[in-house]
Amino acid sequence: MPVPMDSDGTYSIKQLVEEAHEYEYSPTVPLKIYLTTANRLKANANLFKEQDHYADAYKLYIRFLDLLTNKIATHPQLSKKHPVEYKRYLMLVKQASDVFQSAEDVKVILSEKIDRYQRLTKKLADQRAKEAHEKLMRAADELKKKRQEEEAKEEQKRVEENANHRSLSDNESVISDISVQATELPIGSDSAESSSKFQGLRRKFSDSLFNHNAAHSTPHLEVVESYPTIPKFHVPAQKHNLVSEIEGPPPVPPPKISSEPPSNIPPLTPMRQSIVPAYSSSSGKILGPSSVTEHSHAGSTSQRQHSPPTTSIQHKPIAVNEAGKTLKKTFIPLELKSQFLEIASSNTKRKLETCGILCGKLSLNAFFVTTLLIPKQESTENTCQTVDEELMFDYIDKNDLFVLGWIHTHPTQSCFLSSVDLHTQNAYQLMLPEAVAIVCAPSIRHDVGSGDFGVFRLTDPPGVGVITKCQRSGFHPHNEGNLYKSCERRNKGHVVFESGLPFIKHDLR
Ligand SMILES: [Zn+2]
Numbered sequence: 001m002p003v004p005m006d007s008d009g010t011y012s013i014k015q016l017v018e019e020a021h022e023y024e025y026s027p028t029v030p031l032k033i034y035l036t037t038a039n040r041l042k043a044n045a046n047l048f049k050e051q052d053h054y055a056d057a058y059k060l061y062i063r064f065l066d067l068l069t070n071k072i073a074t075h076p077q078l079s080k081k082h083p084v085e086y087k088r089y090l091m092l093v094k095q096a097s098d099v100f101q102s103a104e105d106v107k108v109i110l111s112e113k114i115d116r117y118q119r120l121t122k123k124l125a126d127q128r129a130k131e132a133h134e135k136l137m138r139a140a141d142e143l144k145k146k147r148q149e150e151e152a153k154e155e156q157k158r159v160e161e162n163a164n165h166r167s168l169s170d171n172e173s174v175i176s177d178i179s180v181q182a183t184e185l186p187i188g189s190d191s192a193e194s195s196s197k198f199q200g201l202r203r204k205f206s207d208s209l210f211n212h213n214a215a216h217s218t219p220h221l222e223v224v225e226s227y228p229t230i231p232k233f234h235v236p237a238q239k240h241n242l243v244s245e246i247e248g249p250p251p252v253p254p255p256k257i258s259s260e261p262p263s264n265i266p267p268l269t270p271m272r273q274s275i276v277p278a279y280s281s282s283s284g285k286i287l288g289p290s291s292v293t294e295h296s297h298a299g300s301t302s303q304r305q306h307s308p309p310t311t312s313i314q315h316k317p318i319a320v321n322e323a324g325k326t327l328k329k330t331f332i333p334l335e336l337k338s339q340f341l342e343i344a345s346s347n348t349k350r351k352l353e354t355c356g357i358l359c360g361k362l363s364l365n366a367f368f369v370t371t372l373l374i375p376k377q378e379s380t381e382n383t384c385q386t387v388d389e390e391l392m393f394d395y396i397d398k399n400d401l402f403v404l405g406w407i408h409t410h411p412t413q414s415c416f417l418s419s420v421d422l423h424t425q426n427a428y429q430l431m432l433p434e435a436v437a438i439v440c441a442p443s444i445r446h447d448v449g450s451g452d453f454g455v456f457r458l459t460d461p462p463g464v465g466v467i468t469k470c471q472r473s474g475f476h477p478h479n480e481g482n483l484y485k486s487c488e489r490r491n492k493g494h495v496v497f498e499s500g501l502p503f504i505k506h507d508l509r
């Protein structure tokens, strides 16, 4: 099967298995959170697989299997005393063999991509070595040619000097001849005989001078006959032609120096996507660019407007977490915040929190929040708890959505993540490291739609590890600092707010 070239091939199976095991687990975190996490890992892995993101898919399948068999299976709350959780666990165990099979299928495709990448890398290295060798050979040839030309010049100079020397000798003999014969003339003689003799001598002298000049203007012809491999004339513009006459075919011009791989070899790393595609909720597809962001390709926007995405154009991750792991670029519609505040306004007026779930799609290696889901919930002034989660996940699964984070209001407080929020966010990041928490603090001093606003994630490390190990519940202090941070693009994060991206609102209440 044709295998698209992307970053998948740059991994090794061993590396992916290791990364799959790199997550925080604590038996003090409630079992139901891990059951939900396991479900989401499986769902996300399937979505990644459907979109040919095999490395991501494989990692999540392995994480699911590890979480289920090595962690959840030993969780202290896993007993018949908790029948709901126990039933959910048994359902997951039933699915494990399918997940294992999916992981094996993905592994086969990945291995092929890794092999192909390694073959291409080798081919590229060979080609570069060959080009370097050829460049050296060409440089050596040039040097040799230059040396030959220098030698030819010297030889020509020597020949010319000899010719000069000969001409000078000839003139000297003519002059001496003249002077000898002149002495023979009778002084003051104006006889016709002596006059004609003198004219003859003058002609002889003149001819000798003329021949001398002629010798100077055409000596090369003779030289060429004697040294046929030497260029006849030094005319720089025709140098190569002359050389070619002598040596046969012209030298191959040196290739352009370029860091780009040759055109017949696809790039080994995903290309930067310079245009933001828009997500169409009606067709379920990313249509193409809605605006130009980092680079402006004049004239290409309209042309690409309706073309389907290709595997060669990918969004490059723009941020890494504190462990250096890349985070996929995540687009959130700029208008989502104000529309959420509108939905929340009746609660906000009563000083009650409201929460929503940010769901979305993966496209061109970037996430797009496409759905603002309002789950059934119970609120207080400073908490908000989802209820009937099954209903919520049913909707998410039926629409093949990733859970990309959550959004909630702080009607009476400022914009920050409370200790309870930190524990909630930890569960989201366990499912997907790109998941974010948006907090809106619509201060009563402002109209709806304004107020403080922030988008955050737990640092990893230390945030994720500290919160996973923290056994406390309710509002409680954490002694450690630097547990979460803003993840907006302007703060070097992975979240980009983009105006005009389509999204839908779905209220389950
Ligand atoms: Zn909060």
Ligand SMILES: [Zn+2]
Binding pocket: 419, 423, 467, 470, 471, 472, 473, 476, 478
């Ligand atoms: Zn805590």
